[in-house]
Amino acid sequence: MGHWQGRTLFMTGGSRGIGREIALRFAREGANIVIAAKSDQPHARLPGTIHSVAEEVRAAGGQALPLAVDARDEAQLVEAIARAVEHFGGIDVLVNNAGFLGVTPIAATSTKHYDLMHALNTRSPLITMRECLPHLAASKGQVLNLCPPINLDPGWLGAFAPYTSTKYGMTLLSLGLAQEAKSQGIGVRTLWPATLIATAAVGLTAGDAGLAASRKPGIMADAAFELLDQRERFGDEVCWLDETVLRALGVQDFNHYANVPENAANIQRDFYIGTF
DSSP states (O other), X not given: OOTTTTOEEEEESOSSHHHHHHHHHHHTTTOEEEEEESOOSOOSSSOOOHHHXXXXXXXXXXXXXXXXXXXXXXXXXXXXXXXXXXXXXOOSEEEEOOOOOOOOOGGGOOHHHHHHHHIIIIIHHHHHHHHHHHHHHHHTOEEEEOOOOOOOOHHHHHHOHHHHHHHHHHHHHXXXXXXXXXXXXXXXXXXXXXXXXXXXXXXXXHHHHHHHTOBOTHHXXXXXXXXXXXXXXXXXXXXXXXXXXXXXXXXXOOGGGBSSXXXXXXXXXXXXXXXX
């Protein structure tokens, strides 16, 4: 029985990829996992639903509450948080994992497309953080937002500014909440992969070549667990990379995380890491 027994994570997204791996990592420690995601029914091209992940969470040793939620819908988010508290008695960790990846420059980005990025990458985290605050204050809990450190390298700014603006917006909200909620005993962190991660989004945008140059989502799950589990060890720093977290704990060899083992020496750095 893990020492997260009885503690509850509320996660947006989570039916596949990084979110699913984080859910299963905490489930192995006995946590309760609320999977608030849109994938209620199987998709022809994308694996996983809230129900399939809930079954995996239970098999791994945790408790699960799958909730069909469109993270763009404020009312659905508010209701899901209320249901989570009613079902499990509170919230100890909020994980904002839902998001939308768009790699178009301003000239090629429609308003509809930008609205989608903004709704999922910035607006939804604001709503969930606001609505979870009373519950996190009661539990002296934590927030983990999956967003990058802010890098103002001109190359990154010029690459796909609409997406960048929404993800950096999420980071700014995180930095702000860290100050705003500090007096309530709430910890706020951001986590971002140092390399590409083999997710459906990377497969759709970068194809097989991108997946071959990626690490498995498990590295993000391991880093997320350690960052939240060893809260005091990581001090007041808000923004973290998966590699940085694990290196702080003595990990030096990351080859076992390679999505294609024979390509472990050719893993590609992620967006916003270093110069463009």
